[in-house]
Amino acid sequence: MKIVIADGNHEADYIISLFNTKINDLVVINEDPDVCHYLSLMNDVPVMRGRCTRENELRMAGAENCDLFIALSEDDYKNYVACRTAKQLLGAKRCIATVINPKNVKLFKKLGIDMVVCSTYLLGEQIRNLTSIENMVNSLSIEDEQIFIAEIKISEDLKVRGMSLKDINISDMGSVSSITRGNKTIIPNGNTIIETDDKVLIVTTEENKNEIIKIFQRKR
Amino acid sequence: MRSNNTIIIGAGRLGGTIARSLNDRSNVVIIDKNKDKISKLQDYSGFVEVGDATDIQLLEKNGIKEADRFIAVTDDDNINIFLADLCVNVYDVPEVFIKLKDSRKRKLVDSRVNCICPFDLSLDYFENESGNEVNV
Numbered sequence: 001m002k003i004v005i006a007d008g009n010h011e012a013d014y015i016i017s018l019f020n021t022k023i024n025d026l027v028v029i030n031e032d033p034d035v036c037h038y039l040s041l042m043n044d045v046p047v048m049r050g051r052c053t054r055e056n057e058l059r060m061a062g063a064e065n066c067d068l069f070i071a072l073s074e075d076d077y078k079n080y081v082a083c084r085t086a087k088q089l090l091g092a093k094r095c096i097a098t099v100i101n102p103k104n105v106k107l108f109k110k111l112g113i114d115m116v117v118c119s120t121y122l123l124g125e126q127i128r129n130l131t132s133i134e135n136m137v138n139s140l141s142i143e144d145e146q147i148f149i150a151e152i153k154i155s156e157d158l159k160v161r162g163m164s165l166k167d168i169n170i171s172d173m174g175s176v177s178s179i180t181r182g183n184k185t186i187i188p189n190g191n192t193i194i195e196t197d198d199k200v201l202i203v204t205t206e207e208n209k210n211e212i213i214k215i216f217q218r219k220r
Numbered sequence: 221m222r223s224n225n226t227i228i229i230g231a232g233r234l235g236g237t238i239a240r241s242l243n244d245r246s247n248v249v250i251i252d253k254n255k256d257k258i259s260k261l262q263d264y265s266g267f268v269e270v271g272d273a274t275d276i277q278l279l280e281k282n283g284i285k286e287a288d289r290f291i292a293v294t295d296d297d298n299i300n301i302f303l304a305d306l307c308v309n310v311y312d313v314p315e316v317f318i319k320l321k322d323s324r325k326r327k328l329v330d331s332r333v334n335c336i337c338p339f340d341l342s343l344d345y346f347e348n349e350s351g352n353e354v355n356v
Contacts, residue, residue: 053298055324077274077298084301084328107276111305 002027004063004092006052006082008072009035011098015070016043029061031073052082055089065091076104083113141206148209152216154198159218166190173212174204223247225287229273229303230294231257234319234336238291240264246289249282274299276306284311293319293336301325304333 002025005012012030020026020043028047030036040047050057052071063069069086071079079097086092094114099105102121109116125141138151154161160168165176165188179186180199186192194200204212224246228235231252239250240263248266251273252258258268271278273294284290290313292303300318307313308330316333320326323337343354 053325054322055327075298077296077302080302081298081325081328084305088328101274103275107306107310111302111309 001025001068002066004029004058004061004066004069004086006058006063006069006071006073006086007031007078008098009038011072012039013042015072016045020045027061027063027066029058029063053078053085055085058085058090063090063092065093067093069095071095071097073098074100076101076108080104080108080111080113087112087114145206148204148206150202150204150209150213152200152202152213154194154196154200154216156196157219158216159220160194160216161196161220162193164191164193168194168215170202170212170215173208174202177201177203223286223288225249225283226289226291227251227279227282227284227287229290229292229300230319231261231268232293232295235291235293236261236264238293239266251278251282252294274302279306284313287311287313289313289315289317291317293317295321297321297325301328304329308332 001023003019004027005015006029012028016026016028016039026045028039028045029050029052030039030047031049031051033049036047036049048061050061052058052073063086066086069083069092071082073079076099079099083095083097087095096115096117097108097113099108099116099118102118102124105116105118105121140149141147142149176188178201179188179192181195200216202212202216226242226246226248228239228248228250231250231254235250239248239261242248243264243266249269250261250266251269251271253270253272255270258270261268269278269282273279290307292300294300297320300320304316304318307316317336318329318333319336321338323340326335326337329335343356347354
């Protein structure tokens with residue numbers, strides 16, 4: 001996979017270290033000469049000094065037709081234009097922009113950036129999910145928040161405890177894709193009975209999320 | 221409803237001069253995050269706003285939904301391009317002008333956006349006045 005990593009300092013270092021394997025072709029471009037030196041020293045990869053919003057400089061770095069373009073600068077709008085350049089002029093298949101301002105997450109996506117990552121936005125989403133559901137262990141929103149995955153721990157006092165999935169009947173809203181019981185992982189069917197201390201992994205859509213969670217939170 | 225409203229982003233010399241000249245023909249608001257630039261606007265009696273023009277709530281408060289004309293002349297090409305995309309793709313503003321220091325970035329901008337490129341204008345002027353063609 002050809003991956004272009006544009007700008008960023010420690011973030012770039014971390015991403016390079018994750019993907020610097022034989023199966024990936026990494027192109028690293030950075031505007032700051034000191035950071036270029038640091039990145040190449042730490043990771044043993046060639047780093048091109050250049051501006052990631054300039055088409056010709058990206059071409060010189062060899063950034064054409066990449067599978068993934070990641071813009072990591074501290075300037076949201078530089079990342080936006082870098083991604084637009086990569087996608088529109090250099091044939092990048094997929095682009096990721098990091099942003100500081102959480103308000104830019106939805107906006108940049110609306111304007112055509114494939115994926116927008118903001119640590120404050122993710123933190124907010126995690127806190128919102130955690131505080132709204134008391135027995136939720138973990139949750140994740142994917143595909144532009146169209147798919148919602150939640151892990152719910154089954155306590156003694158819940159109505160679903162002792163019921164089979166067939167009887168709980170959530171099939172038109174989502175599904176229970178796995179159950180963790182002690183050290184075992186169970187792929188359930190309709191006859192599987194929910195037991196105390198099970199961790200139930202639910203996959204649903206954003207619109208059915210609240211309804212399905214309500215069912216799994218009903219007390220006896 | 222649109223009724224001859226103009227939003228100008230960037231209160232430098234260019235933004236300020238455009239604001240002044242349009243003010244008697246249009247309802248103008250000029251936005252800049254730099255308070256000093258706003259306070260130095262001369263002979264301009266229209267609306268002003270100190271704030272970050274990339275904040276859509278601020279733009280909506282200043283009437284981007286009803287704007288007939290949007291002019292982004294900040295010193296940052298990337299912000300001007302982002303604002304142009306926002307005007308064309310989200311708010312459907314009929315007339316959009318942006319300044320681009322790097323005219324090569326024009327390729328990224330929608331054809332409905334008018335780009336003001338000082339570099340190209342200077343070259344054109346030189347070519348016309350000197351009769352010499354310049355290869356870029």
